[in-house]
Amino acid sequence: MNTWEAWLTIAVACGLLAGLALRIAANELVALTCLAVLVVAQELTGTALLPSPADAIAGFGNAAVITIALLFAVVTGLELTGGTHLATGWLLGGAKSLRGAQVRTLFPVTVVSGFLNNTPVVAALLPVMDDLAKRIGVSSSRLYLPLSYAAILGGMCTVMGTSTNLIVRTMYFEESGKVLGFFEPACVGIPASLAGLIYILIASPKLLPERKPAISVSDDPQQYTVEMLIEPNGPLVGKTIEEAGLRHLSGLYIAEIQRADGTIAAAKPSETLRADDSLILVGALDTVVDLRKIRGLLSPDDQARKLQVPAWRRTLVEAVVSPRCSLLGKTIREGRFRSHFGAAAVAIARGGRRLQGKIGDVRLEVGDILLLEASPSFLHRQRESRDFYLISAVEKGSVRRHERAWVSVTIMAVMVLIAASGVLSILTAALLAAVATVAFRCCTTGEARRSVDWSLLIVIGSAIGIGSAMTTSGAAKGLAGGLLGLVGEGPSSPFLALAAVYLATMICTEFITNNAAAILMFGIGVNAAKTLGVSETPFVIAVMIAASASFVTPFGYQTNLMVYGLGGYRVSDYLRFGFPLSLIVMVISLLVIPLVWPLNVRQAF
Structure with a gap:
């Protein structure tokens, strides 16, 4: 990193990390400010090592960003018709105990979160969990955090389960021309989810205290x-x-x-x-x-x-x-x-x-x-x-359109089948589903438009621009070289580098948004693979999984923050209950990834 452009980009990326972690302002304002610094620097100097204004804002038109926006409309149709409750109510009705409630809740939520953005899934199920907790006579804190963790685990299993996966998949395609299959992350996601759910069922009664009014x-x-x-x-x-x-x-x-x-x-x-x-x-x-x-x-x-x-x-x-x-x-x-x-x-x-x-x-x-x-x-x-x-x-x-609940569920199911089969791209499937949601009156155009989380999309679009600067300025290559210098040379270097990328991504995502962590670490992971002369795919999958594996703090993942106040949790609850889960997912990921995507196979693009 001998250029001022690389050092400026690293400074801007660190500023983004610090701004998001310390919450010094709204996330979208922090992200746009950091992107503006790079755009102004490129305009004033004319350097080719920083993205031009057109390249910097190209992230806002990224296919994954548009897909995420469309999925908000599809999920809104499910919420307003009661489709989510229709899909889960029959299963939860038979729960009689905490263990039964968790089993009936966590496994379906994990499956559903693989096909829908997990944030609105959790939002739609919060009142269902509250009613369930009251019915079986337990504190809702026994259900809320496990619900969030199950949704995060399920989101790891497909490229549509979380916005992070969609973003990384699109960036990888733009980088290499290689398309990750719809279920490709499931090779890691399914064993990690099963192990994680077993851990939650066993450990939650011991490590997750009941947060409810006491005598004092x-x-x-x-x-x-x-x-x-x-x-x-x-x-x-x-x-x-x-x-x-x-x-x-x-x-x-x-x-x-x-x-x-x-x-x-x-x-x-x-x-x-x-x-x-x-x-x-x-x-x-x-x-x-x-x-x-x-x-x-x-x-x-x-x-x-x-x-x-x-x-x-x-x-x-x-x-x-x-x-x-x-x-x-x-x-x-x-x-x-x-x-x-x-x-x-x-x-x-x-x-x-x-x-x-x-x-x-x-x-x-x-x-x-x-x-x-x-x-x-x-x-x-x-x-x-x-x-x-x-x-x-x-x-x-x-819920105002009960009679259209089955319509919304059918639209969602058809969208998933089309995207998973590869008949149409995920973007096209989401576009058709959003149009059908409005056309069949599961929600109005106004409701669909207002459902979009513009703050999230602005952060993602800005982070993509900053991530592009990390690559064009040579900052990502320099950081990857520094990372490889830490792990040393030898036969085990590729695996150690993979572990280092995973760990760095996991730490970043606990303090900033999962999308920003994935975008910033993507370039470092890919450059580390190129420097070692091994396949980039294992590093891409590692970034994808690690960016979603946020269990240790309430701030790294939106679903964790949503249940933080509702369940009366303390930050120590996340650390005590979530840290072992983070280790479980990390160990399984580092064992499975090299087996499914061999590190020593260099793919030609």
């Missing part, structure tokens, strides 16, 4: 923080906390009292309540809901009454903030939450932490769980806007 609410990792006001001239004014009956609330306690004059009072049993006092309470969902029945307590600023919806028509909705929420980083008050969404925030929960201060002063983060009071139309509006993942049982109300 302070021990509950999913604590809702709720703010209630003492009604002026109400029955609680002048009474002590003890006299008001607020001391021994089941599963709930008063954390502090904020006076109207700005002072804070300790929540002692003998403390007298005053008009307009703000009570900051912490507790479990059921008890938080019961607070609304106590006379003399009002929601903050009486936001619910300002909804202009009769009380009898309002409903409570549990919703988790998505990465696309327009109010991320803003407080509930700054963002004018009620006016913006037509809903009043009643309470908020964030992992295992108790939030400080008033509800209106909390800055929203991805994964926050909100308890909202809203009109029934809120579910419909927010299903389309994608600001939230709606997770309460009432989410079923958003």
